[in-house]
Amino acid sequence: MTENAKPSFLSTPLGLALGAVLAGLPAWASGQLIPNAGKVLESVEQQRLAPPAPPGIELRLPDAPEPSAIEAAGPAIDVEDFAIAGNRAIATPQLQALLQPLRGRSLTMAQLETALARITALYRSQGYPFAYAYLPEQTVEGGLVRVAVIEGHLGEVKLENASRQRPQVFAAPLSQLRSGDVLRADTLESSLLLLGDVNGVRARASLQPGAETGSADLVVKIEDQALASASLGLDNFGNRYTGANRATASLQLQGALGMGEQIQLQTLLSDEHLRNYQLAYQMPLGPWNTRIGASVSRLNYALAQEFEVLGAYGSADVASVYLSQPLVRRRAMNLNLRLQYAQKRLNDHVGLFGSEDARHSAVTTLSLDGNWQDRVGGGAVSQWSLAWLNGSLRLGSEAQERRDALTARSGGRFQVLTAGLSRWQALAGPWGLQGRVNGQWANRNLDSSEKMSLGGGYGVRAYPQGEGSGDAGLLATLELRYALPEAWQLSGFVDAGRVQLQRHPWIAGANYRSLSGTGVGLQRNGDGWSLETALAWRTSGQKAISAPDKSPRLWVRAQIYF
Secondary structure, three states, X not given: OOOOOOOOXXXXXXXXXXXXXXXXXXXXXXXXXXXXXXXXXXXXXXXXXXXXXXXXXXXXXXXXXXXXXXXXXXXXXXXXXXXXXXXXXXXXXXXXXXXXXXXXXXXXXXXXXXXXXXXXXXXXXXXXXXXXXXXXXXXXXXXXXXXXXXXXXXXXXXXXXXXXXXXXXXXXXXXXXXXXXXXXXXXXXXXXXXXXXXXXXXXEEEEEEXXXXXXXXXXXXXXXXXXXXXXXXXXOOOXXXXXXXXXXXXXXXXXXXXXXXXXXXXXXXXXXXXXXXXXXXXXXXXXXXXXXXXXEEEEEEEOOHHHHHHOEEEEEEEEEEEEEEEEEEOOOEEEEEEEEEEEEEEEEEEOOOOEEEEEEEEEEEEEEEEEXXXXXXXXXXXXXXXXXXXXXXXXXXXXXXXXXXXXXXXXXXXXXXXXXXXXXXXXXXOEEEEEEEEEEEEOOOOOHHHOEEOEOOOOEXXXXXXXXXXXXXXXXXXXXXXXXXXXXXXXXXXXEXXXXXXXXOOOOOOOEEEEEXXXXXXXXXXXXXXXXXXXXXXXXXXXXXXXXXXXXXXXXXXXXXX
């Protein structure tokens, strides 16, 4: 058929869809064209990683003290040895090694003060922000100079709770701080950041002189934050056949019950027949800053546009519980462990043929994620994630099981490994560079709810939502940004991805798709609202098959926060 020839009915999306249904094949077998409950659910759950939020508490640690202002030309002292007292955190031989070059010399008081600053600097470099060395009042006999070290230990922790949260909510974040312990920067920082993570509060901390010499009391003041926050959004990130244009709304209640909990209600509506509702709850649990959470969601859809004649509709019900454990909590680095169990009930109906498919999956996910900051170039923030999914898929009827055994063989147990890495890199002046890469591997053919997709507003933006869906793949984006006044940014980007359609092919034809595109964007984030736009062109030769092909493709997403 020539390029200008009129396509046959069987080559159109509807024709291919009817062929797939009549053949009794899964919805994605004919070119991945027919959205079903699993595919729609996957598109709703997609999101882009954002840079980690700033700490919920401001930390101010003192700088090392300057040496005393003593004249260099003062009287000299013959120094033969040093006696160091008061040190517990750093061994005496390590401190003595710093003073070794001064033995057997005549030194002024200014030179001695400079030498003691080396001890103070060592303490600071090893995370003791309040430690310092000094010369106590003494008479030097036989060349022995006494050096005293004040390491700085914690006196009392005084909690001033003016919030609606119960005092025991703050016990776990502050449990690392024990009276009498030497004050370490990492321990203090971790405790206060965990305190700032408690939902519904704002924390301020200060140090005051303690009752004992060399001690400091930590005074923590807790205040309420707003009880509720909300957001409204509009975007065109949806699938054409369930409604590309979508409206979202979210309501969060922070600490309403006084237990440091968060209750979140979310809804998503499309301009066709897609409806998604979710209720989520989380709260701190136990003495190790663990969090426990649960969520339930309900999705309903009906196919529109060219597929409306099928009378296809369906639903997805998801329930999950999880435990989340912070392993490292720092300003410059964080590491979290999460264990989640989720159940999904998926149902699809095709009214034209009176057919019904039901599937039930149970998935346990063990994941690690983290972020770190560094000073490479102009400074950067990086995020990463790694997750292992172990699940099972049960089909709803014997007819489905027989059909699956002859085709995709997706029923039964499956395993999936996912990984992601992103980096926000500051360059010279207003320039910045962002890069992301996400990948997935599976040990067998997957249900549509567990597959990954390349196309869409969160993927290769030159292709429609849901394009290039498969069991395994890799997706990468590189974006150059230029900061403008009033929180606006211009960007130019390149997106590329490759996906394996089926882990174990069972139909003839190509089993891989590679998509790529390039484009420009305009973004703004601040003052209670955000806007994200992108215009993308295809750079790969493959045309879109999950929706009418076009180039360029425009994406818009706007949100307002209350």
